[in-house]
Every structure is written in C-alpha cells, then in structure tokens.
Amino acid sequence: xxxxxxAVENRARILEAARDIVSxxxxxxxxxxxxxxxxxxxxxxxxxRHFPTRxxxxxxxxxxxxxxxxxxxxxxxxALPPAEALSRWLQRVEQYAWVKxxxxxxVEAAMxxxxxxxxxxxxxxxxxxxxxxxxxxxxxxxxxxxxDVILLIGYLSLLTPAERGERADRLRSVILDGLRPPRDIPPxxxx
Numbered sequence: 001x002x003x004x005x006x007a008v009e010n011r012a013r014i015l016e017a018a019r020d021i022v023s024x025x026x027x028x029x030x031x032x033x034x035x036x037x038x039x040x041x042x043x044x045x046x047x048x049r050h051f052p053t054r055x056x057x058x059x060x061x062x063x064x065x066x067x068x069x070x071x072x073x074x075x076x077x078x079a080l081p082p083a084e085a086l087s088r089w090l091q092r093v094e095q096y097a098w099v100k101x102x103x104x105x106x107v108e109a110a111m112x113x114x115x116x117x118x119x120x121x122x123x124x125x126x127x128x129x130x131x132x133x134x135x136x137x138x139x140x141x142x143x144x145x146x147x148d149v150i151l152l153i154g155y156l157s158l159l160t161p162a163e164r165g166e167r168a169d170r171l172r173s174v175i176l177d178g179l180r181p182p183r184d185i186p187p188x189x190x191x
Contacts, residue, residue, distance in 0.1 A: 081137065
C-alpha cells in the first residue's frame with residue numbers, strides 16, 4: 001500500500017528542514033529534533049513516526065544529499081560546457097561536505113559504513129560522468145580518474161565554517177586548474 005500523500009509531504013518537509021538546520025548549525029550537538037519538527041511544520045510525533053531515531057533522520061539527510069548532488073552532475077553535464085559543469089558541481093560538493101561533517105559527527109560507526117558505501121559509489125559515478133564529458137571536450141586531462149578527484153576534494157572535510165567562503169573558492173580554483181590539460185608545458189624531465 002502506497003503511503004498517503006500527506007505522509008509523503010510531511011517526510012519531505014522534515015528532510016528539507018533537517019538538511020537546512022544541519023548545514024547551518026555550528027555543531028551537530030546544536031541540532032534539536034523539536035527544532036526540526038517546528039521548522040517542518042509537523043509535530044514531534046509525526047517526526048518520530050518517519051524517523052524513530054536522530055541517527056535515522058541524519059542518515060537519510062546524508063543519503064538524500066548524496067543522491068541529489070550526484071543527480072546534479074548529470075543535469076549540469078547536459079546543460080553546461082564540461083568545464084563549467086565540473087566547476088559548478090564542485091561548488092555543490094562543498095555544500096555536501098558541510099552536511100556530511102555534521103551528520104558523521106552524530107552517527108555511530110556501524111551506521112556510518114552503509115552511508116559511506118552508498119555515497120562513495122554515487123560520487124564515483126558522478127565524477128566519472130563529469131570527467132568523461134570534460135575529456136570529450138578537451139577540458140580535462142586524460143590521466144585523471146575519479147579517485148584522483150575524490151582525493152583532491154577531501155579538503156572540504158577539513159574546512160572550518162569560517163573558511164567556507166574565500167578559502168573554499170581558492171582551493172576549488174586550484175583543483176580545476178590542475179584538472180585542465182597542460183598547455184605548452186614540456187614533458188616531465190624536459191626543461
């Protein structure tokens with residue numbers, strides 16, 4: 001039996017409110033379920049019917065954010081030139097990293113494994129899509145793979161809230177410059 005439309009809407013509002021609150025909180029300990037319920041316009045009972053534990057809600061926020069971010073790679077690849085699509089997607093990855101920091105701080109290690117596997121698989125697929133489009137357009141080096149990019153964007157998990165603006169922009173620019181094919185650069189060892 002399919003869930004009632006109001007239940008589906010309530011769940012969506014809860015997840016959206018939770019994502020907004022988690023991504024703007026200074027610390028995950030600052031996030032209160034009653035605050036999420038109020039922001040979503042539902043009672044605490046409704047919140048707990050959908051998400052019986054704080055961890056289950058935070059994990060679903062994480063999964064949904066990974067899925068949305070990875071789906072966006074395909075949309076950007078269709079709509080923009082490959083270099084711009086990659087740049088915009090890296091900006092989206094920054095938002096994801098901030099949510100991820102908060103969620104993982106609150107979720108036990110046993111629950112974290114499933115979320116990490118899901119996220120890693122989806123992110124690898126999204127990066128592969130963006131790199132393939134960039135290579136076809138000649139804007140991404142041939143010797144770069146998804147794992148390289150994932151390791152490079154790991155810096156996002158190290159940024160403090162105060163560094164999320166200018167420093168994140170600068171680091172993203174360095175990564176994008178490094179992914180471009182070398183132009184007029186002699187092969188290694190030739191000077």
